[in-house]
Amino acid sequence: MGTVKKLAEEVGRGLEQALPGLRKTVVGKLALAVGAMIEGRTPNTVELANLLPLPTERQDMREQWLRRLLKNPLLGSAVVMEPFARAELARAARNGQTVQLSLDQTDLGDRMAVLMVGVRVGDRALPLAWVAEEGPANIGFEGQERVLERVLAWLPPGADVLLSADRFYPSVALFDWLGARGWGYRLRLKGNVLADTGEGEETTTGGLARGAEERYLPGVRLFAHGVMTHVGILHEPGHPEPWIIAMDCAPTRAAVLDYAARWSIEPMFSDFKGRGFGLEDSQLEHADRLERLILVMSLAMWWCVQVGRDDASDRPTPLEKKPGRKPMPDTGASGSSAAAWFPGSPGACAT
Known part of the structure; x- marks a missing residue:
C-alpha cells in the first residue's frame, strides 16, 4: 500500500x-x-x-479530480474546521486560561491576500479561520468580522480571550466589535493615529511615543470618533520603532509585552509558505479555491500536530517525564479525545 493511501486512510477515519x-x-x-x-x-x-492514489494513469483526469474538489461548495472551511477548532479552543481555555488569538494577513505577491485567525499553542499557532481576497490590498473590517465571528461561535461559554493584531488592523469598527464581545486585546497602532490624552492638544500616537523609552497612558481617545482605550509605549534598545499598543486594561510594561503573543502566528505562516507547504507558489486565481487549498494544508498541519502530541504523551523524552504523574487526556468540547479524530501513529506520519 502506498504512503499517500496509508495516510489518507488514517486521516479519513478521523474525518x-x-x-x-x-x-x-x-x-x-x-x-x-x-x-x-x-x-x-x-x-x-x-x-x-x-501523488493521488487514483485508479487512472491519465494526468488530465487526475488534475480534473483535484480541480473539482477545490471547486466543491460542500468543502467549506467553516464546516470542516468546526470540530477541530472547538476542541482546541476548549483545550486553550482549560482551567480558566486565557485563549490567546492572533489576527494577521499574509500575501501571495500582488495576486492574493489571506487573513487568518490562529490560536496560540506553545510558541506557535494553529489556524482556525481564514478568508482570501484577490488583489494586493489589506483585507478590511468586513473580512476581519467574518473570521472573528466564526471563532466567536466556537469558543466555550465564558472563555476569556486576548486578541493580538498588527498595526494594519485597528479601526473604530474593530474596537467596537471587541468591546461588544468583552474580548481583551493588544492592538499595535501606527504612528499616525489621532490621539487625545485629555491633557492638552490632540496629537498622534507617534507624537506620544517620540523620545519615550516607556510611557503608559490610561484613557486615551483614538481616531476622530473618540474610541476610548489605554495605550502603552515601549521602545526597547536596538529596535528601530517602538511598540505603541492599545489595550483593554490598565497600561503597564507587562501588558505591552503581552503583544509578543502575536508572533506565534509567524511560524504558522512560515509553515504555510517558505518553510513548509510553499503556499506563495500557488497559481490558483480564485479566492474560494485558494481557501479550500488552505483547508487541505490546515488539516495536514493539524494532523501532524496531533500525532506529535500523541508521541510526546506515549513516548516522552527524559525532560518531558514527570515521575508519578500521568499525562492529562486531551478532551474536546464534547469530552471525546481529539486524538480519536485524527487517529494515527508517529510511524504513519514519519512515512
Whole structure:
C-alpha cells in the first residue's frame, strides 16, 4: 500500500468521526488530498494530482479530480474546521486560561491576500479561520468580522480571550466589535493615529511615543470618533520603532509585552509558505479555491500536530517525564479525545 493511501486512510477515519454530517464521498476525497499534501508539501495542483492514489494513469483526469474538489461548495472551511477548532479552543481555555488569538494577513505577491485567525499553542499557532481576497490590498473590517465571528461561535461559554493584531488592523469598527464581545486585546497602532490624552492638544500616537523609552497612558481617545482605550509605549534598545499598543486594561510594561503573543502566528505562516507547504507558489486565481487549498494544508498541519502530541504523551523524552504523574487526556468540547479524530501513529506520519 502506498504512503499517500496509508495516510489518507488514517486521516479519513478521523474525518469521518469528526464530520458525520458531511458526505462520505467528500470526506474520502478530502482525506486523499490531505494525505497527498502531507507527502508532497506543495501548493502545485499538478504535483499534488500526481501523488493521488487514483485508479487512472491519465494526468488530465487526475488534475480534473483535484480541480473539482477545490471547486466543491460542500468543502467549506467553516464546516470542516468546526470540530477541530472547538476542541482546541476548549483545550486553550482549560482551567480558566486565557485563549490567546492572533489576527494577521499574509500575501501571495500582488495576486492574493489571506487573513487568518490562529490560536496560540506553545510558541506557535494553529489556524482556525481564514478568508482570501484577490488583489494586493489589506483585507478590511468586513473580512476581519467574518473570521472573528466564526471563532466567536466556537469558543466555550465564558472563555476569556486576548486578541493580538498588527498595526494594519485597528479601526473604530474593530474596537467596537471587541468591546461588544468583552474580548481583551493588544492592538499595535501606527504612528499616525489621532490621539487625545485629555491633557492638552490632540496629537498622534507617534507624537506620544517620540523620545519615550516607556510611557503608559490610561484613557486615551483614538481616531476622530473618540474610541476610548489605554495605550502603552515601549521602545526597547536596538529596535528601530517602538511598540505603541492599545489595550483593554490598565497600561503597564507587562501588558505591552503581552503583544509578543502575536508572533506565534509567524511560524504558522512560515509553515504555510517558505518553510513548509510553499503556499506563495500557488497559481490558483480564485479566492474560494485558494481557501479550500488552505483547508487541505490546515488539516495536514493539524494532523501532524496531533500525532506529535500523541508521541510526546506515549513516548516522552527524559525532560518531558514527570515521575508519578500521568499525562492529562486531551478532551474536546464534547469530552471525546481529539486524538480519536485524527487517529494515527508517529510511524504513519514519519512515512
